[in-house]
Amino acid sequence: MPSKQELLDLQFIDARHMLINLAAFLDRIDRHPGEDDYRFAALKTAIPILLADRPDRAAAVLESFSDHSTELPQTAPFQGATGATLPLIPPSE
């Protein structure tokens, strides 16, 4: 198994690149017109997990993007997935 130093030599530039890309994405969304949505909120909720002192940050980030509901609909309203849980739509009156 490689040491911390060896992993840093191997992967630091890639991790730095990914972090800057994320920062630029946040700036881009802020700068552009219109409203953001639940996906941007989900991203902001997940980001603090990166700084948590825990050994399972990847799992925790994945859990934060996950649907934690327990109800089972009879049929699907649509087929795809968006990467973050859709907010509950209140029933129409």
Place this chain on the structure above:
Amino acid sequence: MKYIEPHAHMVSRTTDDYEKLALAGCEALCEPAFWAGFDRSSADGFYDYFRQLTEYEPKRAAKYGIKHYSWLCINPKEADDPGFAREVMSLIPQFIDCPTVLGIGEIGLNKNTRNELAIFEEHVQLALDHDLPVLIHTPHLEDKLKGTRLILDSLASFSALDRGKVIIDHVEEHTIARVLDAGYWAGMTLYPESKCTPNRAIDMLEIYGTERLWMNSACDWGHSDPLAVPRCALEMKRRKHTAEQIDRIVYQNPRRFLSQSPKFVR
């Protein structure tokens, strides 16, 4: 390096991809039945698809010295219409005895509905009735955690099921422990954007060991890489995994699981 690609949707790939796989050392690959990127308009579309999987693709692969095997089912995305799904499932028995059909898959859930779950359980029963291995798809992105829990709860109700003959695919960091702890095999899918990157898959190998794990590219019509497994093997080498460790995950493990079907030629 020789390896087995245990999950690839070659109907969506070019013949050039078969050549690339062969050049990279692929000796055998498995193609589970799946969604074509659009919903088929009739069960006849699946009949043709099952013929493609069992007749045409094995010949196309053989031209490059690759053994091609398949798994049959109606995929979860098209299983939300139970009437249609049962019509497609009624076609499966006439293909089950084909010499390259290994089992039932990739069944599972997509949006975690009651309809999908009912068809999933009927597929599991079909596999049990024919004593076949099962390959299970877990849902995408935000639906994966809930879907994995539902699948594990459902499988627990099949007392006759040999958990060693079931692989639950597309695990990630938040689902892998549940799958392995329950006694099933787990598959890690290497995708450029969703599912696992090579480095994340290697992290999971380092944390959970290699006893009941395999890696696959699941290359299909979407953003995917048919050479994802050999690329991950290279990354393992860069991270000081030995040749034996690499061989175990890319060749020995898929061979061990797949050999539970007598049709898989070792």
